[in-house]
Amino acid sequence: MKHILAVYDVDPVYAARFAEVVNQKEKIPFEVVAFSSIERLRAFAAEHPVKLLLLGEHVPAEEKESIRAEKVILLSDNGGKPVSPSVPCVYKYQSSDAIVRDVMTWYGESPGDLPEVSGRGLAKVLGVYSPVGRCLKTSFALTIGKLLAQEERVLYLNLEEFSGLSVLMKEEYKSDLSDLLYFYNGGSYNSLRLSSVVHTMGELDYIPPVRYPEDLDQAGEEAIAGLIRAIAGESAYDTLVVDIGSGRRTALSVMKLCRVIYMPIREDPVSLAKLKELEQYFSQTGNGMLRERIKRLKLPYHGSFGRGDYIDQLLWGELGDYVRQLLRGSSVGG
Numbered sequence: 001m002k003h004i005l006a007v008y009d010v011d012p013v014y015a016a017r018f019a020e021v022v023n024q025k026e027k028i029p030f031e032v033v034a035f036s037s038i039e040r041l042r043a044f045a046a047e048h049p050v051k052l053l054l055l056g057e058h059v060p061a062e063e064k065e066s067i068r069a070e071k072v073i074l075l076s077d078n079g080g081k082p083v084s085p086s087v088p089c090v091y092k093y094q095s096s097d098a099i100v101r102d103v104m105t106w107y108g109e110s111p112g113d114l115p116e117v118s119g120r121g122l123a124k125v126l127g128v129y130s131p132v133g134r135c136l137k138t139s140f141a142l143t144i145g146k147l148l149a150q151e152e153r154v155l156y157l158n159l160e161e162f163s164g165l166s167v168l169m170k171e172e173y174k175s176d177l178s179d180l181l182y183f184y185n186g187g188s189y190n191s192l193r194l195s196s197v198v199h200t201m202g203e204l205d206y207i208p209p210v211r212y213p214e215d216l217d218q219a220g221e222e223a224i225a226g227l228i229r230a231i232a233g234e235s236a237y238d239t240l241v242v243d244i245g246s247g248r249r250t251a252l253s254v255m256k257l258c259r260v261i262y263m264p265i266r267e268d269p270v271s272l273a274k275l276k277e278l279e280q281y282f283s284q285t286g287n288g289m290l291r292e293r294i295k296r297l298k299l300p301y302h303g304s305f306g307r308g309d310y311i312d313q314l315l316w317g318e319l320g321d322y323v324r325q326l327l328r329g330s331s332v333g334g
Contacts, residue, residue: 010058026236029195042067076091129255139319157206157242158206177208185219299319301318
């Protein structure tokens with residue numbers, strides 16, 4: 001059974017809307033329950049253990065103290081500045097996703113007994129990799145991720161040194177893959193840590209890539225592969241789409257986890273020579289079985305879009321049509 005995250009604010013519409021949105025997305029290992037009156041919240045808390053209470057800062061102090069809850073976080077009107085040094089708070093007027101990340105960041109620091117995650121079995125891992133440059137690898141990875149996310153829960157991870165994602169999304173991230181790798185290496189990774197980092201583009205969830213390329217080197221290939229394994233085994237995602245970077249040792253460790261490795265190619269002599277060398281490397285290192293998982297793709301050219309709309313427009317151009325046909329004609333989850 002999921003733990004309870006109760007929400008009460010003097011504005012009942014706010015609490016109800018927040019609970020509806022968060023429960024629909026199923027991003028966190030809590031059931032969010034909204035309350036329209038303090039009396040109903042008090043009665044509920046007397047009968048059911050409330051693990052976490054999200055409470056409007058304008059609720060009178062005597063009413064706050066009458067609620068039984070293990071942990072309390074205040075919804076603040078003033079940009080998330082602490083109302084009390086002993087009580088954490090989050091900014092009320094931001095997106096529900098941002099509130100969830102802030103709440104899970106705080107809660108993940110001292111979670112006690114972790115809430116159960118409604119796992120759906122081991123998620124399948126789909127890799128996207130190519131030794132060839134300028135082959136639309138990341139565009140393909142984003143497109144297949146967004147299309148799959150229309151039918152199932154999908155998480156996109158980018159392992160490149162410079163992904164360009166923060167520029168494309170026009171967003172500065174508070175936390176990213178670097179933080180998850182730090183937690184994993186320190187033995188403190190859990191589902192709450194994941195929830196505190198995940199962002200969303202439409203229906204596709206994603207982990208912001210590392211902020212500094214050195215973070216991938218310092219984490220090491222075993223930690224990167226181990227983190228992906230942990231996410232696949234312990235989260236509620238059906239599919240992980242991993243945009244694999246060029247680091248040789250990391251790429252090999254991650255490819256071993258993949259059910260399918262999509263490999264965009266080009267057919268000029270230099271590109272074909274690189275593909276040949278990759279196959280030789282697999283054979284020489286005892287990883288010839290990876291060749292059976294590779295699906296070579298000659299992706300269609302697509303026109304230039306405005307940068308702000310690039311990711312969304314991928315779905316409606318030739319690349320989107322190509323990926324739809326690919327998914328219809330292949331058993332991606334099979």
